[in-house]
Amino acid sequence: MIFRAKIKLTDPQIGADQMIPVTEQILKKVITPRPAESHKGNYGRVVVIAGSHTYGGAGIMSASAALYAGAGLITLISDLVNRTALHAQHPEIMFADWTDQKLVTQLIDGANVIVIGPGLGLDNQAQELLTLTLSQVINAQTLILDGSALTLLSQTPEKKIQSDAQLILTPHQEEWHRLSGLNIAEQTPAKNQEVLAAKFPESTILVLKQHHTQTYADGQIYENTSGSPAMATGGMGDTLTGIIAALVAQFKQPVDATVTAVYLHGLAGQVLAETQYVALPSQLILELPVLMAKYSLK
Numbered sequence: 001m002i003f004r005a006k007i008k009l010t011d012p013q014i015g016a017d018q019m020i021p022v023t024e025q026i027l028k029k030v031i032t033p034r035p036a037e038s039h040k041g042n043y044g045r046v047v048v049i050a051g052s053h054t055y056g057g058a059g060i061m062s063a064s065a066a067l068y069a070g071a072g073l074i075t076l077i078s079d080l081v082n083r084t085a086l087h088a089q090h091p092e093i094m095f096a097d098w099t100d101q102k103l104v105t106q107l108i109d110g111a112n113v114i115v116i117g118p119g120l121g122l123d124n125q126a127q128e129l130l131t132l133t134l135s136q137v138i139n140a141q142t143l144i145l146d147g148s149a150l151t152l153l154s155q156t157p158e159k160k161i162q163s164d165a166q167l168i169l170t171p172h173q174e175e176w177h178r179l180s181g182l183n184i185a186e187q188t189p190a191k192n193q194e195v196l197a198a199k200f201p202e203s204t205i206l207v208l209k210q211h212h213t214q215t216y217a218d219g220q221i222y223e224n225t226s227g228s229p230a231m232a233t234g235g236m237g238d239t240l241t242g243i244i245a246a247l248v249a250q251f252k253q254p255v256d257a258t259v260t261a262v263y264l265h266g267l268a269g270q271v272l273a274e275t276q277y278v279a280l281p282s283q284l285i286l287e288l289p290v291l292m293a294k295y296s297l298k
């Protein structure tokens with residue numbers, strides 16, 4: 001299968017910009033039918049720390065994408081102002097006030113996958129939540145860093161980010177510019193890999209979002225082939241974080257789950273773009289369970 005071909009980019013035969021194209025085969029491989037004897041506890045606890053007073057929608061979009069992509073239990077940790085809006089749309093998702101540090105710590109401890117950053121903002125409260133989360137996560141957990149969390153990280157004086165958790169970074173090109181110091185024209189595969197290795201733990205997965213999103217993991221680069229310009233709408237990346245979280249929570253292997261989530265997100269956007277000029281994130285999530293059922297049956 002092409003997408004898991006064992007090409008090491010350090011191999012002298014292979015150029016540093018050699019990428020592995022990701023096709024719909026990845027969905028068939030990773031998304032499997034659910035065993036009859038199972039319960040919500042088998043499909044992962046996802047915690048989303050997101051959505052300030054101004055950007056409440058970002059937290060709701062991330063958490064609802066995790067819901068529609070199949071995570072077993074989801075809690076949104078957010079500004080209290082967002083609780084009613086969340087529950088008016090998705091009563092399935094639990095809510096916690098992000099100023100309650102004791103509760104936030106408990107929820108982080110009990111999670112399999114944590115998302116932090118969509119619409120988090122850049123104020124002291126946001127910085128405190130990021131510091132708490134980074135210090136709290138352990139190696140059995142996956143931490144997805146997006147949006148404001150990446151911007152905050154780019155402002156830290158530390159040269160290398162330390163964490164025991166499996167980190168997944170999901171910057172768009174401008175966020176990666178801030179984090180890496182590479183402007184968009186300088187963001188070549190070789191330079192991206194160099195900065196990733198210098199600034200983050202070895203196991204870190206980088207999802208560099210763009211028209212054909214590139215995922216850097218285990219010394220390899222996977223190039224997504226799904227997606228549409230109809231997806232160029234605010235909230236589309238917030239939505240991706242929830243899909244990645246749900247797939248990691250359910251299918252465990254983080255690289256396969258991440259690459260699959262990126263492909264699935266793009267495919268759902270493409271389905272909408274067949275009949276719509278613009279694909280809204282809140283519509284895109286409705287396509288996810290349908291596509292997942294289709295590909296789980298091969």
Ligand SMILES: NC(=O)C1=CN([C@@H]2O[C@H](COP(=O)(O)OP(=O)(O)OC[C@H]3O[C@@H](n4cnc5c(N)ncnc54)[C@H](O)[C@@H]3O)[C@@H](O)[C@H]2O)[C@@H](O)CC1
Nearest residue numbers: 055056057058118119120147148172173174209210234235
């Ligand atoms: N409804 C909501 O609550 C929304 C909240 N959002 C949150 O707002 C915060 C700021 O994020 P933004 O991304 O808007 O702002 P940023 O300041 O991080 O970057 C936005 C700018 O980056 C540039 N850019 C260059 N290459 C790009 C690429 N490949 N993809 C996207 N942009 C690219 C674009 O000019 C764009 O205006 C984040 O925390 C984000 O999660 C956004 O997701 C928008 C929707």
Ligand SMILES: Nc1ncnc2c1ncn2[C@@H]1O[C@H](COP(=O)(O)OP(=O)(O)O)[C@@H](O)[C@H]1O
Nearest residue numbers: 172209210211227228229232234235236237238
């Ligand atoms: N022209 C495009 N083709 C394919 N995918 C796109 C296109 N424009 C945007 N996307 C996708 O939409 C998402 C946008 O992410 P991001 O900029 O973080 O959005 P936001 O922060 O507003 O939620 C990414 O996954 C990106 O790959």
Ligand SMILES: [Mg+2]
Nearest residue numbers: 147172237238
């Ligand atoms: Mg974003």
